[in-house]
Amino acid sequence: MTDLFTLAISAILINNIILSKFFGMCPFLGVSRKTSSAIGMGAAVLFVIVGASCITYGLHYLVLVPLGIEYMQLITFILVIASFVQLTEIIIKKFSPVLYKSLGIYLPLITTNCAVLFVAKDNITQGFNISEMLTYSFSVPLGFMLVLYIFSAIRERLDSSKVPASWVGNPIALVVAGLMAIAFTGFAGLV
Amino acid sequence: MNRKQNFINGFIKENPVFGLYLGLCSALAISTTIDNAIGMGLCVTLVLIFSNVIISAMRKITPSEIRIPVYIVVIATLVTCAEMLIHAFMPSLFTSLGVFISLIVVNCIILGRAEAFASKNGVVDAALDGLGMGLGYTFSLLLISVVRELLATASLTLSNPFTSDIIFQINLTSLEAYKISLFSSPAGAFLTFAAFSAVFAMIKNKSDAKEKGTK
Amino acid sequence: MKKIITLTLFLAITSAVAGGILAYVNELTAPIIDGMAIEAEKENLELIFPGADFEEVAFEDETGLVKGAYLAQGQGYIYKVEVVGYNSSSPVVFMIAYDNDANNVGFAILNQQETSGFGSRIDTPEFIDTVIGTTVNDSISTLSGATVTTKAVVSGINAAKAVYAIHAGVTVDVQEPTEPEAEVLTLSSDFATDAQIVENVDGVYTISAKGYAANNTVVVTITDGIVASVEVTEFNDTPTIGDLATTDEYLSSFVGKDPSSQVDVVSSATLTSKSILAAVQLALNDANGVVAVNLGNNDFATNKAEIVSSDAGTYNVLSYGFQANNEYVIVIENGAVASVVCSTFADTVGMGDLATTDEYLGSMTGFTTESSFDVVSGATMTSNSVLAAVQAALNAEVKGE
Numbered sequence: 001m002t003d004l005f006t007l008a009i010s011a012i013l014i015n016n017i018i019l020s021k022f023f024g025m026c027p028f029l030g031v032s033r034k035t036s037s038a039i040g041m042g043a044a045v046l047f048v049i050v051g052a053s054c055i056t057y058g059l060h061y062l063v064l065v066p067l068g069i070e071y072m073q074l075i076t077f078i079l080v081i082a083s084f085v086q087l088t089e090i091i092i093k094k095f096s097p098v099l100y101k102s103l104g105i106y107l108p109l110i111t112t113n114c115a116v117l118f119v120a121k122d123n124i125t126q127g128f129n130i131s132e133m134l135t136y137s138f139s140v141p142l143g144f145m146l147v148l149y150i151f152s153a154i155r156e157r158l159d160s161s162k163v164p165a166s167w168v169g170n171p172i173a174l175v176v177a178g179l180m181a182i183a184f185t186g187f188a189g190l191v
Numbered sequence: 192m193n194r195k196q197n198f199i200n201g202f203i204k205e206n207p208v209f210g211l212y213l214g215l216c217s218a219l220a221i222s223t224t225i226d227n228a229i230g231m232g233l234c235v236t237l238v239l240i241f242s243n244v245i246i247s248a249m250r251k252i253t254p255s256e257i258r259i260p261v262y263i264v265v266i267a268t269l270v271t272c273a274e275m276l277i278h279a280f281m282p283s284l285f286t287s288l289g290v291f292i293s294l295i296v297v298n299c300i301i302l303g304r305a306e307a308f309a310s311k312n313g314v315v316d317a318a319l320d321g322l323g324m325g326l327g328y329t330f331s332l333l334l335i336s337v338v339r340e341l342l343a344t345a346s347l348t349l350s351n352p353f354t355s356d357i358i359f360q361i362n363l364t365s366l367e368a369y370k371i372s373l374f375s376s377p378a379g380a381f382l383t384f385a386a387f388s389a390v391f392a393m394i395k396n397k398s399d400a401k402e403k404g405t406k
Numbered sequence: 407m408k409k410i411i412t413l414t415l416f417l418a419i420t421s422a423v424a425g426g427i428l429a430y431v432n433e434l435t436a437p438i439i440d441g442m443a444i445e446a447e448k449e450n451l452e453l454i455f456p457g458a459d460f461e462e463v464a465f466e467d468e469t470g471l472v473k474g475a476y477l478a479q480g481q482g483y484i485y486k487v488e489v490v491g492y493n494s495s496s497p498v499v500f501m502i503a504y505d506n507d508a509n510n511v512g513f514a515i516l517n518q519q520e521t522s523g524f525g526s527r528i529d530t531p532e533f534i535d536t537v538i539g540t541t542v543n544d545s546i547s548t549l550s551g552a553t554v555t556t557k558a559v560v561s562g563i564n565a566a567k568a569v570y571a572i573h574a575g576v577t578v579d580v581q582e583p584t585e586p587e588a589e590v591l592t593l594s595s596d597f598a599t600d601a602q603i604v605e606n607v608d609g610v611y612t613i614s615a616k617g618y619a620a621n622n623t624v625v626v627t628i629t630d631g632i633v634a635s636v637e638v639t640e641f642n643d644t645p646t647i648g649d650l651a652t653t654d655e656y657l658s659s660f661v662g663k664d665p666s667s668q669v670d671v672v673s674s675a676t677l678t679s680k681s682i683l684a685a686v687q688l689a690l691n692d693a694n695g696v697v698a699v700n701l702g703n704n705d706f707a708t709n710k711a712e713i714v715s716s717d718a719g720t721y722n723v724l725s726y727g728f729q730a731n732n733e734y735v736i737v738i739e740n741g742a743v744a745s746v747v748c749s750t751f752a753d754t755v756g757m758g759d760l761a762t763t764d765e766y767l768g769s770m771t772g773f774t775t776e777s778s779f780d781v782v783s784g785a786t787m788t789s790n791s792v793l794a795a796v797q798a799a800l801n802a803e804v805k806g807e
Contacts, residue, residue, distance in 0.1 A: 020377045025215035026299060071275065071432045072425060074293055075267040082263055112297040114216040121290060166393035170212060171385045178381030185378070257413050261420055268424040272431045279435035282442060 004135045011139035013187040018147045019180055023115040027106050028148060028177075029170055033159070038152035040099045041106065042145025044088060046138070048110050049119050052084045053137035056120040057130075077120050078111075085111045115144060151176065207324055208331035209384075209391040213299040217291050218332055219380040223343070226350055228336035230284045232329025234277070234292065238269050239301055239328075240321035243309040245269075247317035250310050262305045263296075270296040281352040300324060331387070338383050341366075343375040447474060447486065454503045454512030455481050466572060471565040473499075475573070482506055483573050489562035491518070491555035492525045492647075498555070502563055504570050508542040508578075518555075524618075524677075525555030533559075542567050542576070547584040553674035554647065557583050593665045593687050599677070600778065601684040603692060609634075611689040617643045617681035624685035628693040636660045636686060641678075648678035657682070665690050702775030702801075706794030713802055719744075721799040727753040727791035732762075734792060736799040743773040743796060758788035767792065775800050 017023050027041055056077045064070050089107050093100045100107070110116060119140050123133045154176055163172050207213045214235070221231045245265050246253075253261050274292045278285045285292070295301065304324055309317040340347055345367040348360045373379045444451075444460050451460050458478035465475040465485075474486035482505035488497045496519035503512035515529045527533055527549055533556065536546055546563065548556040560583035571578040601615035609628045614621045623640035626633065638652045650656075651672040656679070663669065665687070671679040690696075711725040719738050724731045730752035737744040748762040760766070761782040766789070773779070773796060781789040 022216045022219040022377065022380070025219070026212070029212055029215075069425075069429075071271055071428050074271045074274075074296060075264060075421070075424060075428075078263055078267050078296055079260065082260060109299075112299050112302055114294050114297050117294060117297050118290065121293065125290075165396065166389045167385075169392075171389040171392060174381050174385035174388060178378045178385060181376070181378035181381055182373075185376070254413055254416055257417050260417055264417075264420050264424050268427055271428055275431050275435040275439075279438040279442075 004131060007132060007135050008139040008142075009190060011136055012143035012146065013184065014190060016143045016147060016184055017115050017118075017140050018144060019177070019184045021118070023118050024113055024144050026109060027113060028151065029173055030106055033152060033155050035149060035152045035156065037102045038148045039145065041103060042141065042148050044092065044099075044103065044107065045110060045113065045115065045144055046141035048081070048085055048088055049116050049141045050134075050137045051088075052081045052116055053120050053123055053133060055080050055084065057123050057133050060124050073121075073124075077117060081116050081120065082111045115140065147180065150180065205327075206331055206391060207300045207328045209388050210395065213303060214328060215384075217294060217298060218328075218335065219377070219384060221288065221291055222332050222336035222339055222380065222383075223375050224287075224340050225333060225336045225347060226284075226352070227287050228332035229329065229349075230281070230352055231288055231291065232325070232332045234273055234288075235295055235298060235300070235328055236322065236325025238266070238273055238295055239304065239325040240318055241269050242266050242301055242305060243317040243321035244314055246305045246309040247312060247314045253310075258310065259302075259306075262302060262310075266301055266305070267296050283350075284352040300328060334387060335380070335383050338387075339374045339379060342371050343373075343379065345370045444476070447476065450486070450501055450514070450516055451476055451478070451484055453514045454478075454484055454501055460484075463573070465569045467565055467569050469561075469565040469568075471562045472569050475569060477573075478503075482511060483570055484512065485566040485569060486516075487562040487566050489558040491520050491528075491558040492552075493519050493521070498528070498559060498562075500559065500562070502537070502566050504542055504567075504574070506574065508570075508574065508576055510538055510540050510542070513537040520552075520555045525552045527552050528555055528559055537563070542570060543579045545582065545584050550671075550673075551676045553676065557674075591669050591671060591683070593663060593667055593669055593683070593690060597680045597684040597687065598780070599680050599684045601681070601688045603688060606692070609693060611685075611692065612639075613685040613688055615681040615685040615688075618648055618677040619643055622678065622681050622685075624682055626686050626689035628689050631690075631694050632662055632664045633660045633686060633690065636682065638682065643675075643678045643681075648675050651675035651679040651682060660686055665694070665696070700775065701773055701777045701779050701793065701797055704779075704793070704797070706790060706797055709791045709794035711791075711794040711798040713798055716802065719803065721802060722749070723795035723798055725791040725795040725798075728758050728787040729753055732788065732791050732795075734795040736796055738799055738803040741774060741800075741803065743770050743800070746770050746792065746796060748792070753785075753788045753791075758785050761785035761788040761792055770796055773800070775804070 011017075015021060018025070018028055024045070027045070059076060059080065060070075060073065064073060064076065085108060088110070089100075092103070092107065119137055123136060126132075126136075128136060151173075155173060158172060158176070167175075205211060208215065208218050217231060217235075221227045242262075242265055246262055249261070249265075270293060273295070274285075277288075277292060304320060308320050312320070337347065341363070345364070346360065346362040349358045350356060351358055371379075374383065440462060443462050447462075448460065451458075455478040458481050461477045461479070463475050463477045463483075465472060471487050471489055472485050473488050476484045476486075478484060482503055484501055484503040486499070486501055488499050491498045496517070498515065498520065499517040500515045501512065502510065505511045513534055515534075518526065518529055520526045520528065533549055540546065546556075546560050548560065567578050570576075599616045601613055603611055604614050604623070605612040611626045611628065613624050613626060615624055616622075620642035622638060622642055625637045625639050627635045636657045638657065641649060641652055643649070656672055659670070663686075669683055671683070709725045709727070711723055714722045714724055714733070716722070721736045721738065723734050723736060725734065726732075731750075732748060732752055733750035735747045735749050737746075746767040748767065751759060751762055753759070766782055769780070770792075775797070779793055781793075
């Protein structure tokens with residue numbers, strides 16, 4: 001098994017969840033207009049992914065496998081994620097109403113964020129042990145946060161430039177994403 | 192809105208991928224070949240139709256407070272069934288779509304339509320809405336993958352998912368020297384998608400302007 | 407309170423119905439899916455247990471080398487293993503099977519792209535015979551000159567043994583691969599490689615010797631008939647593998663040695679070591695006036711080579727081999743062999759003809775009377791007949807000028 005550091009670097013840079021795997025696109029295009037909300041979103045996603053991964057990992061190996069009901073994986077995982085997001089929503093509302101307001105509808109939408117379900121499933125598919133699972137679950141949302149932050153910084157600049165009418169908003173954002181994806185492929189030989 | 196209008200909306204004005212930006216993860220990751228696009232598109236369409244029908248049928252008895260978890264259970268069940276059936280009967284499609292079949296469950300389109308339409312309308316309407324949105328989604332996937340496959344491999348191949356036999360194949364050998372493999376990579380997906388979004392935005396702006404102009 | 411109960415109940419019932427549907431579909435599809443995995447592998451499984459009833463079984467393997475495990479009903483377990491040998495771009499894939507008494511009953515290489523003539527020897531009886539029939543506790547030795555490949559394969563076999571131990575409920579003594587029995591080498595041994603003196607300045611010999619992939623340049627200084635120093639000035643073999651034989655430690659071990667001294671070969675850098683040894687040997691022999699045996703001075707009297715006819719560089723030569731005269735057509739150009747063809751073969755089919763293969767005859771292209779030569783083991787007398795014929799042709803060409 002790859003050592004933990006290599007695993008982390010590969011999850012953050014080389015196989016970045018947004019730029020090379022396409023997971024987490026909705027918040028990527030929706031929330032990334034301001035750097036402050038990008039960080040907040042990233043942090044929320046990090047909390048959900050780490051928490052949900054731990055629970056689903058335990059659920060799979062302690063309940064589903066012994067009972068031989070692996071086909072229930074999808075239902076149980078997504079229900080766990082939905083509940084965990086609900087929990088996160090309650091916590092954020094209590095501790096930072098400002099963040100809650102700025103995230104708006106995107107907070108409950110973390111449930112349908114492909115990234116969360118993907119990481120939960122990938123921990124199982126790749127056969128990680130606990131420390132690898134924790135490293136991976138932590139690194140993937142870090143990569144997400146990194147790209148989200150860079151992207152929001154670029155978008156702040158884009159908003160004040162002259163963009164052709166049909167390209168305003170998402171289309172030009174996607175072009176930026178494409179260019180970032182090309183840039184990130186440069187990390188390929190890193191480890 | 193009458194049924195026909197609703198159905199057509201799914202293709203252009205409210206195209207789930209280019210207009211509403213839903214279901215992007217799969218759209219971008221899958222659309223490298225038209226085989227994948229059609230396979231995924233049809234899968235999503237079927238799941239969408241069935242989930243819309245079931246949720247619509249259950250709408251009168253589902254308590255509002257737990258409607259989201261209930262929708263999730265329904266959709267997850269349908270997706271798991273789809274995954275098992277595809278694995279057993281269409282193995283080549285299963286290998287190429289991989290984890291994305293499971294990820295249909297978090298495809299915003301399905302949950303979105305369930306919440307916005309199926310929970311408030313009759314079964315037949317819900318089914319048609321599912322069909323329209325699903326076909327619109329398939330249509331968008333096809334558009335992206337035709338461009339990507341042509342540019343990256345200078346050929347188009349359509350095969351039978353059950354037997355892996357090739358149904359038709361177009362080889363543009365004259366363009367083979369100009370193929371750009373960037374388009375089979377994620378960056379190419381973003382750029383193709385950006386271009387199509389701009390085109391759709393342009394079409395939408397024109398038709399909106401026309402509507403405003405006639406008012 | 408009632409509300410919460412209704413809600414929970416509703417959700418629970420929905421989930422239960424969902425679970426039921428899934429269980430049903432699972433029943434339908436699981437056998438098909440499992441069957442597919444076995445179908446894919448069936449051809450390979452049948453190599454070992456033809457016609458048996460196979461079943462895929464779960465397994466635990468921390469090394470990650472074992473890729474599949476199958477049970478052949480009543481016969482034993484088969485494991486599919488993938489290891490990276492010398493060629494890092496293509497793994498060696500093999501099947502290994504143990505019966506219920508912990509004996510190895512099958513070993514088949516499914517795919518290997520190792521170096522032809524070296525690592526590829528794992529797919530020959532030379533290696534396979536050392537695996538089949540052993541018990542699970544026996545150790546397997548590596549092949550000299552193919553150490554990296556065989557070590558990898560043995561580690562894969564050990565991984566399979568560990569999985570077998572769990573499946574069969576036995577304890578296994580996993581053995582590290584053993585080194586093959588070391589031949590005692592001295593500086594007079596035959597190192598089976600070509601070495602040529604490029605330059606000799608007052609006892610400092612610059613020698614080009616063939617290692618693994620290409621020629622290495624070795625500078626040997628001989629003082630008073632013994633080795634004073636050895637240096638590798640040009641290294642053309644595999645980095646990180648062959649250069650284990652170019653370390654200061656190894657090269658300085660030659661200082662003070664003479665032709666009778668015992669020498670070592672660096673394991674897993676066998677061929678590079680041998681190129682250095684051949685260079686040192688050549689330098690020593692030259693300095694001590696020992697003339698190496700070459701095509702010109704070797705005595706082939708028993709072969710009674712006789713030129714039957716000749717025409718402008720092409721010679722028809724009769725030469726006695728094992729039991730009769732073989733006839734050869736030899737073309738000499740510019741004082742060296744251009745081609746050797748055996749026109750009439752009268753020795754033992756299946757044995758002597760090992761010395762008349764295109765490969766062996768072709769290896770003589772470019773030979774002069776100074777060249778060193780090889781004899782094909784198991785076909786010694788026929789080989790000598792070829793060499794005698796070539797010697798005769800070369801000598802005749804020289805005399806004719």
